[in-house]
Amino acid sequence: MFNQDITPYQNLSILLLVSFVLQSMLMPVLLTGVDGPEGWISVLIAALILFFAIKAVNKAMKTYDEDTIISVSDKVFPKFISKLIGIYYIFMFLTVNSLIMKDFAEQVKLMMMFRTPLSTVIVAILLTAAYAAKKGIHTIANITNIVLLTSLIPYLLIIIFSTYYADYSNIFPVYPPDMEGILKSVPNAALSFFGFSLLLFSNSRVSAKGKNPKINKRYLLISAVLYMVSYLLIIVKFGTKEAANLVWPFVSIMKFVNIPGFFFESTEIVGLCLQITVIFTSICILAFFTNLAMQETFKTKENGYFIFIQIPILYLMAAGLPGMYMMFPYIQIPIYILSGMNLFIPLLAAYAAGRKYKRST
Amino acid sequence: MKKLTLSLLIISTILLCGCWDSVEINKREYLFAVGIDKKEDKLNFISEIPKINEGSEEDRLVYSNEGESFADFYHLNYLHSDKVISDRLMQVIVLGEDLARDSEAMKRIFDEIQRSPQMNRRVKICIAKGKAEDIINTEIPSSPIVGRFLSDMLVKLKRESQQDVFTFDEAILNLGKTGNAMIPLVEVNEKSLKIERAAIIKEYELVGFLETDELEAVMLLLDPSNANIRNINVETDGTTISLDAVDVTMTDKIRLKGDKLSVDYYVTLYCYVDSFIIGNNSLEDRYFLNRVKEESIKKLSETSTDTIDKLQTQYKADLLRIKDKLYKYNKNEYEKVRDKYDEIFAQADIKVYYKMQIKSTGLVK
Numbered sequence: 001m002f003n004q005d006i007t008p009y010q011n012l013s014i015l016l017l018v019s020f021v022l023q024s025m026l027m028p029v030l031l032t033g034v035d036g037p038e039g040w041i042s043v044l045i046a047a048l049i050l051f052f053a054i055k056a057v058n059k060a061m062k063t064y065d066e067d068t069i070i071s072v073s074d075k076v077f078p079k080f081i082s083k084l085i086g087i088y089y090i091f092m093f094l095t096v097n098s099l100i101m102k103d104f105a106e107q108v109k110l111m112m113m114f115r116t117p118l119s120t121v122i123v124a125i126l127l128t129a130a131y132a133a134k135k136g137i138h139t140i141a142n143i144t145n146i147v148l149l150t151s152l153i154p155y156l157l158i159i160i161f162s163t164y165y166a167d168y169s170n171i172f173p174v175y176p177p178d179m180e181g182i183l184k185s186v187p188n189a190a191l192s193f194f195g196f197s198l199l200l201f202s203n204s205r206v207s208a209k210g211k212n213p214k215i216n217k218r219y220l221l222i223s224a225v226l227y228m229v230s231y232l233l234i235i236v237k238f239g240t241k242e243a244a245n246l247v248w249p250f251v252s253i254m255k256f257v258n259i260p261g262f263f264f265e266s267t268e269i270v271g272l273c274l275q276i277t278v279i280f281t282s283i284c285i286l287a288f289f290t291n292l293a294m295q296e297t298f299k300t301k302e303n304g305y306f307i308f309i310q311i312p313i314l315y316l317m318a319a320g321l322p323g324m325y326m327m328f329p330y331i332q333i334p335i336y337i338l339s340g341m342n343l344f345i346p347l348l349a350a351y352a353a354g355r356k357y358k359r360s361t
Numbered sequence: 362m363k364k365l366t367l368s369l370l371i372i373s374t375i376l377l378c379g380c381w382d383s384v385e386i387n388k389r390e391y392l393f394a395v396g397i398d399k400k401e402d403k404l405n406f407i408s409e410i411p412k413i414n415e416g417s418e419e420d421r422l423v424y425s426n427e428g429e430s431f432a433d434f435y436h437l438n439y440l441h442s443d444k445v446i447s448d449r450l451m452q453v454i455v456l457g458e459d460l461a462r463d464s465e466a467m468k469r470i471f472d473e474i475q476r477s478p479q480m481n482r483r484v485k486i487c488i489a490k491g492k493a494e495d496i497i498n499t500e501i502p503s504s505p506i507v508g509r510f511l512s513d514m515l516v517k518l519k520r521e522s523q524q525d526v527f528t529f530d531e532a533i534l535n536l537g538k539t540g541n542a543m544i545p546l547v548e549v550n551e552k553s554l555k556i557e558r559a560a561i562i563k564e565y566e567l568v569g570f571l572e573t574d575e576l577e578a579v580m581l582l583l584d585p586s587n588a589n590i591r592n593i594n595v596e597t598d599g600t601t602i603s604l605d606a607v608d609v610t611m612t613d614k615i616r617l618k619g620d621k622l623s624v625d626y627y628v629t630l631y632c633y634v635d636s637f638i639i640g641n642n643s644l645e646d647r648y649f650l651n652r653v654k655e656e657s658i659k660k661l662s663e664t665s666t667d668t669i670d671k672l673q674t675q676y677k678a679d680l681l682r683i684k685d686k687l688y689k690y691n692k693n694e695y696e697k698v699r700d701k702y703d704e705i706f707a708q709a710d711i712k713v714y715y716k717m718q719i720k721s722t723g724l725v726k
Contacts, residue, residue, distance in 0.1 A: 131366055134366075165530075165531065173690065239537065241537045241538065242534055252482075255482050256482065256483060
């Protein structure tokens, strides 16, 4: 029922947008993880690891370019393992989507609609996102392309304008670095490149598949630069100590918007409005890929209904899960597990696919 | 299914209307300034609200409420007025001297402002000499809205580098980084207000004040490129000459060896002659100019030495942010003395070396 094809650049937009949302959500974990302003080194290490992983995965998956990670697993692993992999991705997408939704709903409630119940905000986002996701990846990809231009770029500009009266020497000291903190934060940074997990699904939907390796590398480069620049902007504005104290550094930084000639009663609301479109689109994208993962795991013909099945699950998870700020003390181990699995599964599948290909030739 | 989705969406647009709890602008009261004083165990909040809704930009209402926190203050205001109070346009917060001397109360106030999603961190902040209530109640004929007056003044002073801090954000960032901050000190000046001095805040407690010349000396070392030094008036050979420093450059050398901290500042001032006396041609004399320079440097050095001595011995407050520079550029050594930095700062050998060049005598010789 879905229009399956997207262009390579639409794929790039999807990967960038979802990664940016995860990066801004997990930024406090990175800011608290490293004692000093060297968190960007963790991002760099994570990007390098993922670069080699993407290279290996793209190379091994050449023969399976019509398949997602789940359908490849179906072909190279026993059924039991491929089902487990499918369930893992469904669970992960649902968890991440519900966390984004909860975090975002809390921001909206706290900054814009103080008296509106949280569940009302979640239901509103969920129903609208489900409706958009039901339209298929082609529609979502079009929305993403527009959002990237009309929201993400102005949103980033607002953050840059917000660093008025910033202390640029806050990027020091770089030496001696907190190596333990940097290495411990690599999994956090790696998980924030969520596009890496998405491309295992979205690459199979691209019309010109030959461009996937190049686009994937480009995604990693742009996303890493975005992540490092955002990190450094927060550091120069707040300094390491204050930055580590913030629950939503991106929202806090938007309180300083200073564009000469502009008057807003509450400057952060402008940024939040743009953020709404960015986050809303990424929720649609994640809902779509959860649907795809469900469809491939359970091997159903009619696929669109999984979007609706997600609604109560996502609602219950978003309502039940505590906000990100409550989870910070307990989040480290789940991040290690998710980050490790996200890297391990595609590499294992790539290895198995490569071996199978060698044996057949 | 389509019908079901559509009907759900239509119902949601009716039920989830984002403006259901909105308050119209004419039903709001916008706070422009809030003064906070300590009153026994409680806090006294004095709020200034311009009568914007009545079309007058110059009339204002001043309310006073007691409470334990900002939340209390808002709640009481809600009960005492037919309108809804809003702090979205708040320009300035004035903290009373007694309150500023109580570090616990200061920490609570700072935390509440920082935590609040509504209050903007860019709100300006100053300390009142005496009671904040007196500052808010001051009737300034030329500018009746105290919040606007103080806000404009603080922006101007910051722009001209006369004060280090002008917003709550800067104050809390400085306190977080070094434990110290200089917050503008506002005083009643007949039928107006003045901000000439700065309050020294150490670990969220007011410990003293910097006089105008001391503040200038500190600002010169903190931000030399924007430093705004008052005219240097010196008497040489029985005649007073006034110099204006139009450009300042500075380099510093910070060395930490074990527990021994030494800091050398090398300041070069490029000056213009502002005023001399008609009929005296001494400005053409190189030796005379050298004597003028010597006298000026002596005068500046005395102020700097006295100020630094005051910071080291009396207040033990590193307002020069040497600690921050050590952390950023000499982290290895700094980590070794982190816990006893205040003692090391008090014993530090801090020197300021001035050099002066007279670039121009003005439009006449």
